[in-house]
Amino acid sequence: MAKRGETREKILGAAAQLAAEHGISATAVDDIAAEAGVAKGSVYYNFGSKERLYAELLGETLQRAGQRLRESLDGARPGDAVRAVAEAFLRGLQEHPSSSKVVAAELFRLDRPWRESLAEYRSLFFSIFAEALEADGRPASPANAAAVFGSTIMVGFERMLFADRLDLEEAIAAIEGAD
Amino acid sequence: MAKRGETREKILGAAAQLAAEHGISATAVDDIAAEAGVAKGSVYYNFGSKERLYAELLGETLQRAGQRLRESLDGARPGDAVRAVAEAFLRGLQEHPSSSKVVAAELFRLDRPWRESLAEYRSLFFSIFAEALEADGRPASPANAAAVFGSTIMVGFERMLFADRLDLEEAIAAIEGAD
DNA sequence: GTCTATAGGGGGATAGAC
């Protein structure tokens, strides 16, 4: 064992899971270490502080999501772009539910260390959705992008939390045709 | 001074404002007392614990919002119901930004003391939006209700945080015609 | 690179005067 980076992965996974349930502040580094099956010292050796640990978790999650959305947009036919981006987003939530929840809880916080990084990614997501609207020949104002992005997040979270209720097709149809 | 309930109001206001900025866990009772201009003992005399204080703040906020949405729905003409409910929601955010932010940060937490109360109100909001869709003769599935509700929240928060960007009419138009 | 043990500070809660 002790494959390169393996400890870091275990810690990041535990940190995501616990913060998804209890929030970042309410998650203790002791709990993260216990959940990851490592000693607390290892957490500090690998990440320096709790703050940097979560900054890294959020950064990784956001970057992965941004890449995924960008690729789905670039690969989509005009007329199908919003659908493609929304589907990519929903699949991302499904594959990384814990870190997604952590990001969601941070989305509207204004005074955190990772505030700027988060704001950048929010802008990125908005502009990807705006581009998708444009590619589909739909009005692409900031307000419209926010509306579609909001639908996508809310529908995605409903699916995640009450998974039995919404299948993927139904969810995407609701996002696309929110009116 | 010392009008009945005045201290409670000051404490609730301070608790809302601080938690909107830092989150509930990161807000200390000492800070709440200082911000409210009362002693910490008064917080405990009036609310018993930090947990009960925030349970009450959330409960009040949700009840007020529910009432507001319900009234706007009941008073709306068919065909104008979604617009009326969305507008009521946006105005509520504008009038109570702090407590709204606190609620938003809690919306997807699963293990909190006030979890059940929150889930009830979320269902209530969903069903109000579903009714509004129905009144307007639009498809009113749970997914569609979630999508409209999500648009409304996201657009509302964008307005609240970057107020210069979106006027009310533009915001409502985006929510109504999200596609 | 991971562990155990401990330091140090902050925060929730209570006691008791006024």
Add this chain to the structure above:
DNA sequence: GTCTATCCCCCTATAGAC
């Protein structure tokens, strides 16, 4: 009903052995 003073636990972070 509001205040001040204090308790004590828990949590972040560090030191130092292995």
